[in-house]
Amino acid sequence: MDNRTAPHPHQDVLIERRFAAPRALVFKAWTDPAMLANWWGPKHFTNPVCRVDARPGGEIYIAMRAPDGNDYPMKGLFHQVIDGERIVFTNKAVSPEGEPQLEGVSIIGFADDGRGTVVTVWSSAIGFAEEAPQMLAGMNEGWAQSLDRLRELLAN
Numbered sequence: 001m002d003n004r005t006a007p008h009p010h011q012d013v014l015i016e017r018r019f020a021a022p023r024a025l026v027f028k029a030w031t032d033p034a035m036l037a038n039w040w041g042p043k044h045f046t047n048p049v050c051r052v053d054a055r056p057g058g059e060i061y062i063a064m065r066a067p068d069g070n071d072y073p074m075k076g077l078f079h080q081v082i083d084g085e086r087i088v089f090t091n092k093a094v095s096p097e098g099e100p101q102l103e104g105v106s107i108i109g110f111a112d113d114g115r116g117t118v119v120t121v122w123s124s125a126i127g128f129a130e131e132a133p134q135m136l137a138g139m140n141e142g143w144a145q146s147l148d149r150l151r152e153l154l155a156n
Contacts, residue, residue, distance in 0.1 A: 009127045011136035016120045017147045021154040023110050026117040027084045029150055030054075030108060039149035040064065042142050049073075054081050060089055071096070085110055093135065101129035102136070121147070 019026050029035045037050035041064040048071075049063035056078055064072045076091030086109055093102040104125030111118045121143055127136050 009133045009136050011125055011139045013121065013123045013140050013143050015140070015143055015147065016118060017151070018113060018116050018118050019151060019154050020116040023084050023112055023117040026119060026150075026154065027087075027110050029153060030087055031081070035153065036062070039153045040146055041149075042138075042145040043149060054078055054087070056080060060091070095129065099129065101132060102127050119147070 029039065031052060031054035033050045033052040036052055037047040040047050040050065040062055044067045046065045047062050048065055049061065051059065051061045053059050058078045058081075059075065060078065061073070061075045064074065066072065072093065073096075074091050074093050076089050078087065078089045080086060080088035086107070088105070088107050090105045091103070092100050095101055102125045104123060106121065106123040108122075109120040111120075123139065123143060125136060125139060127133060129135075
């Protein structure tokens, strides 16, 4: 996280979802760039650029494209990747000029429940840009829509 001095808006999200798919496949959907590009982000968004090096110290970069054609890049680093169990990464949403808009950390847990895979997403972010409060207010819905898209991908 960035240690800037003024107070900044902050948002935490905690979501748990069950997927009717094996844990190995659900985990792969988070770490394989081709799979991740098919579900990451709110509905109607695409990901024309999706790079994932899912290992501690590896980078993640996703350029989400909105229906209006605007791109919203996100870059980050993986801090922990435990195959089939846990992913921890930090991320920055940046403006087209490369200025930080949001900085956050996400912890994703994976567990078998006997009928599929339970995914727990905890994500926390702080904002730095003028539009940050609006972006943070949409975090819960954005994650929910992403996980809905993941469910659709795994069902096919």
